[in-house]
Ligand SMILES: CCCCCCCCCCCCCC(=O)CC(=O)SCCNC(=O)CCNC(=O)[C@H](O)C(C)(C)COP(=O)(O)OP(=O)(O)OC[C@H]1O[C@@H](n2cnc3c(N)ncnc32)[C@H](O)[C@@H]1OP(=O)(O)O
């Protein structure tokens with residue numbers, strides 16, 4: 001709702017009230033319409049200020065209403081009425097003015113922002129566009145290029161940038177509402193003719209076509225199939241080429257298409273899923289709201305290779321004191337340089353001083369003795385990690401949390417090497433650790449709720465999206481990746497090429513297909529894992545038995561490439577070829593195609609035509625099927641956890657909402673039917689056998705994803 005009062009004798013003060021972000025729910029819109037009418041009709045009121053309660057102007061439309069109730073006064077006429085008012089209306093912007101909130105402010109005649117406020121039109125990130133006049137007013141106010149940038153990226157700008165761009169008229173360090181009231185008093189009675197943005201001509205760049213063509217090309221490329229950014233460009237183009245009223249019509253038309261698209265649903269689901277994962281729970285009943293984290297002042301990292309360096313940077317950037325331990329002298333020297341470089345570049349980007357003094361280095365594990373929390377990031381080798389955990393348990397002060405960055409190893413086993421297994425959790429970062437947003441916090445059977453709460457809180461402090469998951473091989477992300485990778489190999493055996501598989505996945509929306517990613521991260525990584533699992537044994541690779549391992553279908557293709565020294569980008573050859581070792585541009589490799597033909601001939605395989613649909617169904621449905629197993633096993637508490645992990649850690653296209661959401665959109669019955677079909681065709685691939693939970697969900701009428709937890713709970717209670 002909105003509260004009305006008259007202040008300073010002649011200023012009507014309207015306060016939006018809808019905690020936590022004063023979103024423009026139907027009740028708030030009703031409140032605004034009523035209070036604006038009142039302010040305009042009261043003779044003693046000469047000007048109006050609109051603000052939000054609790055230090056936040058407005059977080060935009062109420063996103064939850066999009067899926068349900070869209071009744072109540074529409075925003076567009078409401079904002080027009082404000083703009084048309086014959087008394088000056090001033091927006092007092094504290095906290096955030098986002099989406100519909102900024103559009104409301106753009107309808108006001110003046111905007112005053114607090115210096116710490118953030119402003120933006122993030123609708124594109126929700127699969128929408130700013131359809132309350134934002135696409136038409138902003139270009140008129142700040143010009144086409146700047147408006148295009150804000151609207152197509154959805155980025156939030158600081159008050160200082162907003163002032164520079166001309167979005168706001170004044171920035172204050174003082175109480176914003178007081179400043180706005182003072183300002184409102186000073187402009188009372190002045191002409192408003194030049195203050196109504198919708199009446200401004202839109203500045204028309206001379207090279208309009210070239211500008212829009214260039215932007216559209218860039219936007220399409222980075223959108224990877226998302227439709228909202230493209231619609232945003234079209235709407236701004238309408239502002240630049242059509243009169244305001246016609247531009248508004250175009251904005252509405254484009255919004256209607258977006259609003260009813262599956263992409264908007266997916267992106268809005270992601271918005272809430274990202275926040276839902278913070279409300280974690282463990283099978284023991286421990287929860288986010290009853291588990292108190294312990295403060296971490298000093299943290300340590302063991303092992304300064306690829307991951308340890310990024311983790312040290314991420315920790316130091318939070319302002320913590322960090323001890324970094326590396327036993328190899330050469331590595332230590334290189335790491336020091338690399339970490340300083342990363343800190344300096346990061347600080348430059350953020351306009352702050354680099355936290356170089358926050359990190360101390362050592363070659364001795366004793367240096368971590370007084371740390372509150374240690375993150376181990378040494379080689380993926382259980383024997384080495386066992387030793388490190390035994391040492392940590394002996395040298396660290398009582399109560400130190402001991403965390404491992406292992407990609408897949410058993411957290412319980414590592415905990416068993418320590419005196420206090422309740423202090424052990426996994427903190428699984430993603431490369432590069434100071435950049436990637438995802439953190440899997442892995443609780444073992446003995447991890448205390450406090451250890452989990454502390455790791456989750458530390459993750460949040462580092463700016464990560466942290467998801468608490470149970471302990472199993474590969475946890476959530478890597479466990480689901482295994483059947484996906486396996487299918488990609490099988491498809492090559494059956495007649496596909498890396499190019500075909502990658503194209504299908506990239507057209508689906510992944511930034512890179514499975515083979516290009518594999519070349520980037522190094523084929524030797526998976527090879528080492530398969531060797532550790534007793535799968536990749538060279539002497540078997542040439543015989544008939546090469547394609548059956550441990551009683552099930554196996555493809556040695558990746559192993560054979562590694563045996564030839566083809567590790568991907570680092571060696572200049574992998575699934576593709578590169579101009580040199582370390583080269584980045586993948587080119588099709590005739591050698592690889594001949595190799596695949598020879599391989600098929602050797603194993604009596606006849607290549608058949610494989611289309612993109614089969615690639616997608618096989619790669620994605622086995623991954624999704626594993627997701628259902630993870631839910632059934634209680635490793636993830638709900639589908640949102642899995643989806644957030646895939647969107648933030650594995651490049652799953654956000655506009656498709658994550659694998660489990662995608663399955664719900666495709667239709668669970670269809671996913672089940674296709675898995676059954678492929679399982680019949682490939683009975684030696686157990687991953688294709690549909691999970692019992694998927695069958696249960698289909699049998700219970702394929703409920704919407706928000707209700708899966710009920711079915712899972714019922715299933716668990718019956719076990
Ligand atoms: C045939 C049909 C044709 C249909 C045509 C339809 C035409 C309709 C025309 C309508 C035009 C409307 C256009 C418009 O106005 C569009 C919008 O405004 S969309 C919304 C844009 N706003 C945003 O994207 C902002 C989202 N929020 C944030 O970024 C952050 O929350 C914020 C920076 C504001 C605060 O961050 P922080 O302090 O970190 O808090 P949280 O993020 O954790 O949020 C706290 C809590 O609040 C919930 N929430 C936040 N914003 C909203 C919101 N806009 N609506 C609803 N709820 C919101 C958030 O989910 C958290 O709650 P949880 O319970 O934890 O999830």
Ligand SMILES: NC(=O)C1=CN([C@@H]2O[C@H](COP(=O)(O)OP(=O)(O)OC[C@H]3O[C@@H](n4cnc5c(N)ncnc54)[C@H](O)[C@@H]3O)[C@@H](O)[C@H]2O)C=CC1
Nearest residue numbers: 303304305306307326327328331377378379380406407431
């Ligand atoms: N590389 C990746 O993309 C990811 C790796 N991980 C995991 O992170 C861990 C580290 O992986 P990377 O950084 O890639 O390995 P890396 O090989 O780049 O670095 C490991 C570092 O640990 C050091 N080290 C070995 N024994 C040590 C000891 N006793 N004390 C101190 N330092 C020691 C090594 O000298 C080396 O510098 C592994 O468990 C890996 O599975 C997790 C996520 C992603």
